[in-house]
Amino acid sequence: MNTQKTPIVLAFSGGLDTSYCVLVLKEQGYEVHTVFVDTGGLRADEVNWIEERAMSLGAHQHHRVDASQMIWDEFVVPLIWSQSRMLGEYPMLCSDRYLIVRLSLQLCDELGTRHFAHGCTGMGNDQMRFDQTVRSVGDYEIHAPIRDLQKESGNLRDIEIEYLEKAGHSIPQKTGKYSINENLLGVTISGSEIDQFESPGPETWQTSRPREEWPAQPLRVDIRFEKGEAVAIDGEQMAGPEILQQLNKLFGAYGVGRHIYTGDVTIGLKGRIVFECPGIDALLVAHQALEDCVNTRFQNQFRHLVAQRWAELVYAGFFYEPHKQDLEAYLASSQTYVTGTVTLESTGGSMHAVAVDSDFIIQDPNAIYAQSCTWSPAEAEGFIKLTGQSSTMAQRIREKAK
Numbered sequence: 001m002n003t004q005k006t007p008i009v010l011a012f013s014g015g016l017d018t019s020y021c022v023l024v025l026k027e028q029g030y031e032v033h034t035v036f037v038d039t040g041g042l043r044a045d046e047v048n049w050i051e052e053r054a055m056s057l058g059a060h061q062h063h064r065v066d067a068s069q070m071i072w073d074e075f076v077v078p079l080i081w082s083q084s085r086m087l088g089e090y091p092m093l094c095s096d097r098y099l100i101v102r103l104s105l106q107l108c109d110e111l112g113t114r115h116f117a118h119g120c121t122g123m124g125n126d127q128m129r130f131d132q133t134v135r136s137v138g139d140y141e142i143h144a145p146i147r148d149l150q151k152e153s154g155n156l157r158d159i160e161i162e163y164l165e166k167a168g169h170s171i172p173q174k175t176g177k178y179s180i181n182e183n184l185l186g187v188t189i190s191g192s193e194i195d196q197f198e199s200p201g202p203e204t205w206q207t208s209r210p211r212e213e214w215p216a217q218p219l220r221v222d223i224r225f226e227k228g229e230a231v232a233i234d235g236e237q238m239a240g241p242e243i244l245q246q247l248n249k250l251f252g253a254y255g256v257g258r259h260i261y262t263g264d265v266t267i268g269l270k271g272r273i274v275f276e277c278p279g280i281d282a283l284l285v286a287h288q289a290l291e292d293c294v295n296t297r298f299q300n301q302f303r304h305l306v307a308q309r310w311a312e313l314v315y316a317g318f319f320y321e322p323h324k325q326d327l328e329a330y331l332a333s334s335q336t337y338v339t340g341t342v343t344l345e346s347t348g349g350s351m352h353a354v355a356v357d358s359d360f361i362i363q364d365p366n367a368i369y370a371q372s373c374t375w376s377p378a379e380a381e382g383f384i385k386l387t388g389q390s391s392t393m394a395q396r397i398r399e400k401a402k
Contacts, residue, residue, distance in 0.1 A: 040184025228335030
């Protein structure tokens with residue numbers, strides 16, 4: 001047991017796992033500094049509750065760091081540029097982990113300690129995201145009390161709840177049943193029936209409203225992009241985090257953004273979550289509609305390859321991998337002419353990009369699809385013949401060989 005009051009920084013959310021960590025780290029003799037890295041998504045009273053929770057558990061000091069603009073600049077912008085979704089579905093909403101770790105380690109430096117703790121289990125991808133970021137950023141000792149707890153038999157959550165209750169600390173009902181992560185990007189929920197591949201209960205949905213609550217009138221929203229980055233809603237200039245918060249509210253009211261995702265955890269398990277991201281969905285749909293119009297065929301085709309690799313790196317813990325920086329340098333270049341306004345419309349449950357306005361739409365005013373063109377029928381026929389020449393010859397040769 002550590003007999004010195006060595007400072008240790010714990011990335012703290014106020015949930016079951018990190019609450020357990022405070023007690024265990026104190027028991028081990030550390031001076032526990034909890035830090036809540038605010039990446040958006042929570043109300044002021046919820047942020048205040050997290051601080052109260054930390055101090056009631058016996059933290060030596062609680063720290064709060066605002067990272068909402070940072071998560072927009074470092075994650076949302078390249079995510080939208082690349083149109084990345086893991087397995088074509090999940091837009092990596094838990095990527096605030098990387099900023100949480102980096103800012104927690106900055107606090108370690110300020111306190112003069114090399115000890116950092118997190119509440120990840122040994123079963124999911126978050127441990128990879130936390131641990132690899134620590135190793136990429138610097139030289140620190142990693143403490144993972146929940147992962148250590150797996151040495152014991154039984155259900156981890158049951159053990160944690162019993163430990164906290166014996167110590168006289170209450171367990172929020174929903175926190176005990178589900179693992180809930182909220183940030184500027186959206187909400188992810190796991191646990192209980194979700195983990196068992198059963199139908200998620202109605203209480204699992206946090207931001208996207210059920211059908212009976214959808215407004216009667218359609219929603220129309222204009223999103224302005226400049227070089228691929230959203231800068232305004234309905235003509236009003238806003239900071240990035242404010243744009244995402246507004247889109248979450250607007251489209252969430254229409255039930256947009258509901259998803260259920262099953263992915264392969266890096267260590268070999270299947271992980272299932274419910275997630276909601278109305279704002280991210282809106283930005284992705286609008287940005288693709290604009291980019292499809294203003295970038296060339298080869299740029300738009302290559303985007304899919306970049307998206308897949310970027311998603312793989314971010315999902316698996318390699319946020320600070322140099323290859324990711326290389327990809328983002330290309331993506332930034334590809335956004336040079338992605339400037340314009342896209343109109344999104346929703347009548348509930350889904351959305352569509354119904355109009356695109358840009359000075360850079362690649363369109364010949366004298367050649368409009370299915371209406372008019374600037375080439376002759378003979379030129380079109382010759383193009384078709386030459387383009388398909390290899391396929392035509394292959395088919396004829398193989399037919400003779402039968």
